[in-house]
Amino acid sequence: xTEQDGMIPHRAKAVGVQNRESFGEELTALLAERxxxxxxxxxSSVRVETAESLVRGILYCVDxxxxxxxxxxxxxxxxxxxxxxxxxxxxxxxxxxKLLLRQAEASRPPVVNIALNDTLSALPVFFRRYDADFFxxxxxxxxxxPLCIPVSEGLLGAEYVNEYLRRLIVENAFLRRFPxxxxxxxxxxxxxxxxxxLVNLYAAVAESSVGRALAGKRPxxxxxxxxxxxxxxxxxxxMSAAQADEALRDAAASVCDGLGVSGGREREYLKITAxxxxxxxxxxxxxxxxKGVFAPNDALPEVTEMATEFIDGLRMADxxxxxxxxxxxxCRYVSDQAAEIRRSVCSMRDLVEVLDAVPSExxxxxAAEGLSEREKAALEKIAAGRxxxxxxxxxxxxxxxxxxxxxxxxxx
Amino acid sequence: xxKSGALSPIWQTERQLRxxxxxxxxxxxxxxxxxxxxxxxxxxxxxxxTLAQTxxxxxxxxxxxxxxxxxxxxxxxxxxxxxxxxxxxxxxFYVFKNETRDRIADDELxxxxxxxxxxxxxxxxxxxxxxxxxxxxxxxxxxxxxxx
Numbered sequence: 001x002t003e004q005d006g007m008i009p010h011r012a013k014a015v016g017v018q019n020r021e022s023f024g025e026e027l028t029a030l031l032a033e034r035x036x037x038x039x040x041x042x043x044s045s046v047r048v049e050t051a052e053s054l055v056r057g058i059l060y061c062v063d064x065x066x067x068x069x070x071x072x073x074x075x076x077x078x079x080x081x082x083x084x085x086x087x088x089x090x091x092x093x094x095x096x097x098k099l100l101l102r103q104a105e106a107s108r109p110p111v112v113n114i115a116l117n118d119t120l121s122a123l124p125v126f127f128r129r130y131d132a133d134f135f136x137x138x139x140x141x142x143x144x145x146p147l148c149i150p151v152s153e154g155l156l157g158a159e160y161v162n163e164y165l166r167r168l169i170v171e172n173a174f175l176r177r178f179p180x181x182x183x184x185x186x187x188x189x190x191x192x193x194x195x196x197x198l199v200n201l202y203a204a205v206a207e208s209s210v211g212r213a214l215a216g217k218r219p220x221x222x223x224x225x226x227x228x229x230x231x232x233x234x235x236x237x238x239m240s241a242a243q244a245d246e247a248l249r250d251a252a253a254s255v256c257d258g259l260g261v262s263g264g265r266e267r268e269y270l271k272i273t274a275x276x277x278x279x280x281x282x283x284x285x286x287x288x289x290x291k292g293v294f295a296p297n298d299a300l301p302e303v304t305e306m307a308t309e310f311i312d313g314l315r316m317a318d319x320x321x322x323x324x325x326x327x328x329x330x331c332r333y334v335s336d337q338a339a340e341i342r343r344s345v346c347s348m349r350d351l352v353e354v355l356d357a358v359p360s361e362x363x364x365x366x367a368a369e370g371l372s373e374r375e376k377a378a379l380e381k382i383a384a385g386r387x388x389x390x391x392x393x394x395x396x397x398x399x400x401x402x403x404x405x406x407x408x409x410x411x412x
Numbered sequence: 413x414x415k416s417g418a419l420s421p422i423w424q425t426e427r428q429l430r431x432x433x434x435x436x437x438x439x440x441x442x443x444x445x446x447x448x449x450x451x452x453x454x455x456x457x458x459x460x461x462t463l464a465q466t467x468x469x470x471x472x473x474x475x476x477x478x479x480x481x482x483x484x485x486x487x488x489x490x491x492x493x494x495x496x497x498x499x500x501x502x503x504x505f506y507v508f509k510n511e512t513r514d515r516i517a518d519d520e521l522x523x524x525x526x527x528x529x530x531x532x533x534x535x536x537x538x539x540x541x542x543x544x545x546x547x548x549x550x551x552x553x554x555x556x557x558x559x560x
Contacts (some may be wrong), residue, residue, distance in 0.1 A: 032471040042517035044478070045463065045470035047510065 026079035030058055033080075038134055053135055060137035060156055061086025064093075090132035093158035098127050100165035109175035111183050115198045119145035126161055147171065148203040148273055170269045171202035177259050178205060178222065186222050186295040203273065204295065209259075210274045211294030213251035219258045223297035229287035232294070236281050238314040244281070248274040315347040321354075328358045338366035348378055356394040364396040376400075425472060426456045432473045433480070440484040444491055451495040458499045466506040475518060476502055482522040488534025500536035501525065511544040524548060 034054050035046055046054075062079060065086035077085075101123050108120070122141045129140035137156040143164060148171060151163045175183060183205060187194035190204040209219035214235065215228035224232075236244055252274035256267045277293065284290045316324070324344050331337050337360060345351050355364060368376060383400035386392050433452045440446060447455070455476060463470055479501050483489055489497060508521055524547050525539055532538035539547075 035469075035471055039514065042519075043509065043514055044472065044475045044518055045468045045506065045509065046514060048467045048469055050514070051469040 023079070027055070027058065030080050030083060031055055034058065034134065053138070056137050057135045058083050061090060061132075064089050064136070064159070087132050087136060090136040090158055093162055094127060094130050094132060097158050097162045097165065100162055100169065101127070104165050104168050104172065107169055107172045107176065109172050109183070109201055110180040111175075111187065111201065112195055113145070113199070113201055114196050115145045116201065119143050123161070123165075130158060132158075144198060146198060146200050148200045148206065149269065166265075167269070170263075170266050171200075173263075174259075174261070174266060174270070175201060175205055177261075178220075182222055189223075189295045190292075206255075206270055206273045207277055207293060208295040209255045210248065210251045210270075210277060211290070213254040213258070214247065219255040221297075222295055224290075224294045225297045226287060229290040229294065229296070232281065233284070233287045233290060235314070236278075241278070244278045245275055248277055316345070316350050321350055325354060325357045328354065328360075334360050334362045334366050337363055338369070341367050342370045348375065348382070351379070352382060355396045359394055359396075364399050368400070425470075425474070426460065429456050429459065429473045429476060432477045436477050436480040436484075440480055440494075443484050443489070445484055445489060445494050446491070447495065447498075454495060455498055455502075459502060462499075462503045462506055466503070466510055468506050468509065475505055475522075478518060478522060479505065482526050483529065486526065486530055486534065488530060490534075497534075497536050500540060501529070504536070504540035507540070508544055508547065512548075516548075 031051065031054055034057075035051065038050070038054060039046060058079075061084075062082045063086070065082050068089055069085070101120075104123075105120055108116075119142075122143065126139065126141035130136075131138070131140075136158070139157060139160055143161075145168075147164065147167050149167060151160055151167065153160075155163055183201075186204050186208055187199075187201065190208075191197055191199050194201075205222060208222040208224070211224045211228065211232065212219045212221060214232045215224055216231075217224075217228065235247065239247065249271055252271040253267070255261070255274075256270060261267055261270070280293050281290065284293055315321075324340070328337050328340060331340065337358065341351065341354060345354060351367070355367070368379070371379065380400050380402075383397035386397050387401055387403065392398070430452050433447055433455065437446045459470075459474060459476055476498065479498055483497070483501065504525065505521065508516070508525070512521070528539050528542060528547060529536070
């Protein structure tokens with residue numbers, strides 16, 4: 001009996017019950033009694049399929065009670081007692097499920113999808129037909145609408161339906177944070193005629209929002225342009241699997257912060273969705289391939305974007321950067337410092353931190369010699385921003401911006 | 413069908429069945445019918461095999477004593493074919509239960525089978541060759557839908 005085939009799962013307490021000497025006898029007696037009740041004593045026999053289903057129902061209830069009861073000593077109780085307690089547990093779960101269904105119906109996303117509507121219409125049938133007394137493990141209705149993160153098939157009966165509804169509510173709550181027109185645009189770009197397709201509505205939107213965060217943009221808009229995709233492709237091309245996961249986790253957190261998502265379940269759901277993107281981003285191969293992962297903004301004139309585009313390199317780990325700065329501060333010659341910078345620094349943000357921390361005369365000029373025109377322009381832009389906001393830190397900003405140096409009033 | 417897992421003890425009620433069939437001899441003896449120890453053993457074994465063949469599970473002593481009670485006063489039931497007739501009727505009973513998807517109670521099914529058995533002058537083949545629809549012709553029984 002395995003979790004996969006829907007019989008009693010391999011959990012310590014359940015296995016303990018199964019292993020006791022009287023288990024077969026108790027189960028047979030209980031099955032005979034339940035079968036008599038099921039046939040209302042009209043029939044001395046039932047089909048094997050019916051008997052097997054009755055056995056599954058009994059074992060599921062026993063397992064459900066052992067899993068959910070707070071009192072760990074109950075494993076010693078007679079099988080019939082455990083079964084009856086399990087039936088009560090299943091009925092309680094079904095009552096909870098009715099409330100979840102009401103919540104799911106009230107929080108429908110602001111777009112129409114036939115599969116979602118059909119599933120929400122079919123779920124009341126589950127609660128009408130659910131028979132905790134005999135077949136608590138069954139799901140007597142059609143649930144067609146696919147979730148972004150499917151519910152484990154190890155869950156059965158009302159447990160499965162309740163978990164399905166919880167996830168659906170999380171997905172719908174996220175979708176309701178976006179205007180319907182934007183959602184429709186994303187679905188049309190990703191799926192075409194999404195109304196009639198058996199597609200998950202959350203996935204495309206959640207993934208697109210993560211794409212925006214990866215590109216350093218706010219998630220509200222959902223669409224990515226070619227520069228965004230190029231940046232994402234570039235970032236991921238140099239990342240290890242662990243770094244990619246870290247970047248996706250950060251992006252998911254950034255989306256949640258940007259949208260004001262505070263619920264732990266919602267944040268966790270988006271994080272799992274984001275982490276599932278890693279292999280798709282890697283297999284996309286090129287920025288163009290990412291159009292299938294993140295909804296593209298096809299309205300932007302892509303050629304004009306290229307001229308102003310700058311893609312930063314991979315940042316160093318914090319301890320490595322600190323170590324490099326310390327080494328540069330100890331180094332006596334500017335030429336050696338510049339050579340070390342060229343050798344170790346791959347990111348504009350790291351270079352800025354180094355220049356801020358190592359104020360050697362002539363270091364900026366020496367370091368800038370190794371930069372391309374595009375990199376110089378990016379550095380100049382950062383410097384100009386700092387000067388404009390009065391936030392100069394290293395004295396290199398004026399050189400980068402091509403402005404004459406000024407002396408601070410406290411300097412001699 | 414294999415006897416395995418938690419269901420195997422269900423098929424192990426032969427001893428109880430044999431005792432009940434011996435008791436039934438007291439009733440059937442009034443109509444000149446009796447089962448020998450060998451016939452009881454054969455029928456008990458046949459019950460196990462028929463249940464397995466028809467894909468059914470039975471609890472307790474099962475339907476055989478009820479078949480004896482329902483048919484023993486039939487004028488067409490003879491001692492020399494008593495054992496074979498009971499075995500044939502038992503098999504037909506389980507097949508009809510499957511065909512009717514357990515919608516017909518045991519008592520009602522036995523009553524219809526007995527009517528047909530007498531109508532065909534004691535032909536077990538005629539009864540077992542009927543469809544459930546024909547067996548219940550003229551009653552409120554309806555063929556179950558495929559989807560049920």
